[in-house]
Amino acid sequence: MTDSLSKSERIQAGLAKRYRAEKRFRLYGIVAIAVAVSFLAVMLTAIGVRGVGAFQQTHVALTVTFDEQHIQDNDWQGIVKAAMRETFPDVGNRRDKRALYKLMSSGAGFDLQNMYRDDASLAGQVRTIWLPSSDDIDMLMKGAIDRNAPEDDRRVTDQEISWVDQWLANDAIELQFNTRLFTSGDSREPELAGILGAFMGSLLSLSVCFLLSFPLGIMTAVYLEEFAPKNKWTDLIEVNINNLAAVPSIVFGLLGLAVFLNFFMLPRSAPVVGGMVLALMTLPTIIIAARAALRAVPPSIREAAFGMGASQVQTVLHHVLPLAMPGMLTGTIIGMAQALGESAPLLMIGMVAFIVDIPASFVDPATALPVQIYLWADSPERAFSERTAAAIIVLVGFLIVMNLVAVILRRRFEQRW
Amino acid sequence: MYVTPARRAKKAVETVIKGILIASSTVAILTTAGIVASLLFEALRFFGEIPMTDFLFGVEWSPQTAIRADQVGASGSFGAVPLFAGTLLISAIALLVATPVGLFAAIYLAEYAHASVRNWVKPILEILAGIPTVVYGFFAALVVAPWLRGTGEAVGLDVSSESALAAGLVMGIMITPLISSLSDDVINAVPQAMRDGSFGLGATKSETIRNVVLPAALPGIMGGLLLAASRAIGETMIVVMAAGLAANLTANPLQAVTTVTVQIVTLLTGDQEFDSAKTLAAFALGLMLFVTTLVLNVIALHIVKKYREQYD
Numbered sequence: 001m002t003d004s005l006s007k008s009e010r011i012q013a014g015l016a017k018r019y020r021a022e023k024r025f026r027l028y029g030i031v032a033i034a035v036a037v038s039f040l041a042v043m044l045t046a047i048g049v050r051g052v053g054a055f056q057q058t059h060v061a062l063t064v065t066f067d068e069q070h071i072q073d074n075d076w077q078g079i080v081k082a083a084m085r086e087t088f089p090d091v092g093n094r095r096d097k098r099a100l101y102k103l104m105s106s107g108a109g110f111d112l113q114n115m116y117r118d119d120a121s122l123a124g125q126v127r128t129i130w131l132p133s134s135d136d137i138d139m140l141m142k143g144a145i146d147r148n149a150p151e152d153d154r155r156v157t158d159q160e161i162s163w164v165d166q167w168l169a170n171d172a173i174e175l176q177f178n179t180r181l182f183t184s185g186d187s188r189e190p191e192l193a194g195i196l197g198a199f200m201g202s203l204l205s206l207s208v209c210f211l212l213s214f215p216l217g218i219m220t221a222v223y224l225e226e227f228a229p230k231n232k233w234t235d236l237i238e239v240n241i242n243n244l245a246a247v248p249s250i251v252f253g254l255l256g257l258a259v260f261l262n263f264f265m266l267p268r269s270a271p272v273v274g275g276m277v278l279a280l281m282t283l284p285t286i287i288i289a290a291r292a293a294l295r296a297v298p299p300s301i302r303e304a305a306f307g308m309g310a311s312q313v314q315t316v317l318h319h320v321l322p323l324a325m326p327g328m329l330t331g332t333i334i335g336m337a338q339a340l341g342e343s344a345p346l347l348m349i350g351m352v353a354f355i356v357d358i359p360a361s362f363v364d365p366a367t368a369l370p371v372q373i374y375l376w377a378d379s380p381e382r383a384f385s386e387r388t389a390a391a392i393i394v395l396v397g398f399l400i401v402m403n404l405v406a407v408i409l410r411r412r413f414e415q416r417w
Numbered sequence: 418m419y420v421t422p423a424r425r426a427k428k429a430v431e432t433v434i435k436g437i438l439i440a441s442s443t444v445a446i447l448t449t450a451g452i453v454a455s456l457l458f459e460a461l462r463f464f465g466e467i468p469m470t471d472f473l474f475g476v477e478w479s480p481q482t483a484i485r486a487d488q489v490g491a492s493g494s495f496g497a498v499p500l501f502a503g504t505l506l507i508s509a510i511a512l513l514v515a516t517p518v519g520l521f522a523a524i525y526l527a528e529y530a531h532a533s534v535r536n537w538v539k540p541i542l543e544i545l546a547g548i549p550t551v552v553y554g555f556f557a558a559l560v561v562a563p564w565l566r567g568t569g570e571a572v573g574l575d576v577s578s579e580s581a582l583a584a585g586l587v588m589g590i591m592i593t594p595l596i597s598s599l600s601d602d603v604i605n606a607v608p609q610a611m612r613d614g615s616f617g618l619g620a621t622k623s624e625t626i627r628n629v630v631l632p633a634a635l636p637g638i639m640g641g642l643l644l645a646a647s648r649a650i651g652e653t654m655i656v657v658m659a660a661g662l663a664a665n666l667t668a669n670p671l672q673a674v675t676t677v678t679v680q681i682v683t684l685l686t687g688d689q690e691f692d693s694a695k696t697l698a699a700f701a702l703g704l705m706l707f708v709t710t711l712v713l714n715v716i717a718l719h720i721v722k723k724y725r726e727q728y729d
Contacts, residue, residue: 223435341551388555
């Protein structure tokens with residue numbers, strides 16, 4: 001009796017320990033999920049906080065005179081400089097003047113030039129216009145440069161701050177929505193740099209990628225699921241596709257460099273080559289998704305079609321493919337989203353150059369949105385890091401939209417047989 | 418009038434369509450062939466100039482090509498061991514982070530979590546998988562690396578601003594969803610009868626998971642880990658942005674190391690003539706990368722497939 005009692009006591013004592021172990025084990029799981037989720041939260045907040053500032057840009061109200069002489073000399077920045085001298089008439093020596101001119105962006109002159117091009121009657125007129133400031137002043141206005149730091153430690157001098165304060169007192173300087181970010185290409189000056197060029201590059205590459213990978217992927221999937229006999233050859237294709245899905249993306253870039261650029265002599269940095277490389281990369285994703293969609297179509301559909309005298313091709317084209325299409329489209333959108341975020345293979349084929357012009361055709365030199373992020377992330381200016389984060393916000397925004405469309409498509413057309 | 422046995426339009430059309438389908442399915446084969454051919458061809462040219470043993474076993478990597486022919490150190494040295502070591506170091510850190518996090522997350526989601534929790538957490542983990550790697554790279558270089566450096570300074574450690582630890586940590590989070598979703602699948606594939614048997618013997622849930630479910634799912638989990646390792650080895654943007662450029666043979670995660678992918682990118686971006694040993698070296702590195710990841714993938718897919726058959 002005593003023996004069995006001590007045994008149950010032992011079990012009792014062990015039980016508490018076992019329950020503690022149980023709780024601990026459960027806690028590990030919660031901690032693991034918390035780590036992953038909080039990392040995501042920290043990353044997105046850090047980037048969001050950094051990037052949100054770039055959607056605004058400091059502008060200064062300058063009273064400029066479109067005088068004939070400057071227009072004739074095509075010296076638009078000269079008009080800006082003259083306006084600056086008028087705003088701060090007591091700035092005397094050359095060095096101070098040069099510092100004064102540096103308050104404004106070198107793009108201010110282009111703004112004036114564009115205004116004049118649109119409306120030639122401006123010649124000789126005096127106007128008050130909001131023009132972009134330089135990136136250092138922009139950073140000062142956004143509080144990224146500490147006014148209380150010793151003068152040598154910050155990128156703006158006390159004198160420059162005093163000029164900005166004069167503007168502030170007159171309400172002549174303010175943060176305005178940064179349209180340039182969405183309407184211009186890359187630039188060495190952060191305040192002039194925009195993502196439109198990179199966005200167009202991505203758009204052009206993705207169109208090529210879609211036009212190649214969507215039909216090819218679906219045809220391959222249809223062949224493998226509906227037509228292919230089970231033999232060595234189709235086994236080989238299957239193994240191939242599964243392996244290609246796991247090949248590092250940079251290897252596709254090496255393929256593009258060696259085959260498309262050096263062998264077929266296609267142009268460097270062109271969206272058409274980028275699209276081709278991305279198409280090869282997304283092909284496995286699309287094939288695998290399309291095959292799953294085809295497999296989900298029940299055999300009864302096919303048998304009914306065969307029973308009505310349809311041929312194999314008719315059965316597939318008229319009945320199986322339409323039913324599998326939503327699933328295939330979902331897979332394709334997810335593949336495209338992957339391609340949109342991919343940058344490593346594009347680095348290999350030269351889509352990583354500094355390109356100011358906005359690409360208009362498939363053979364113009366271009367970059368892509370993620371590559372632009374990579375390029376800007378390398379720039380030392382604080383204003384560029386802000387723009388990098390803003391570009392990431394735009395990119396992630398696009399990815400979220402694409403994935404949401406895929407989810408909605410799946411929910412809407414999902415059929416249970 | 419149009420339908421005569423002699424025309425057999427249907428048969429002709431079917432044959433043509435089938436031909437097109439077969440042709441498109443060969444693109445996958447052609448891609449692999451293209452990768453192997455281009456990598457092998459350029460790598461062989463590289464090994465024509467630099468002996469293969471120097472490349473595989475050399476411990477000094479400084480691929481500068483000389484501007485003048487008589488310049489000192491004109492040939493450059495192409496010992497790739499520091500690159501392999503750096504790649505392994507960063508991948509190992511990534512796996513050390515991702516394996517516990519991914520595995521425990523998968524166990525919790527598969528065995529403990531309510532359906533409502535699952536429905537929320539799984540998509541969030543999928544977001545992690547969907548974020549472009551360039552974003553991770555930016556975060557690693559701009560937030561994680563300076564933070565590690567600052568923390569290191571505070572406790573008196575000298576942490577490089579391009580430390581392997583920063584790149585590895587962030588890469589670990591990147592591959593976590595890969596491990597968790599694959600493990601989730603295999604854990605769910607373990608038959609309920611096995612759990613019920615264990616519960617019937619009086620085991621607690623965690624004892625069941627540790628002693629019954631995990632051993633049964635182990636091959637599948639191993640397959641998932643191998644796939645994750647291959648992803649980590651081939652990952653480019655995080656290391657390009659957050660790891661170092663200079664070759665450094667060290668096992669210290671606080672120092673800067675460089676990786677195979679970083680060197681491929683630095684060798685091939687910018688303008689240079691295509692025939693130099695420097696650019697060809699990138700293809701030799703690419704070949705190494707391709708072969709390594711291919712072997713890992715083949716083993717992983719084989720294990721996962723075999724495991725699936727076991728319970729089907």
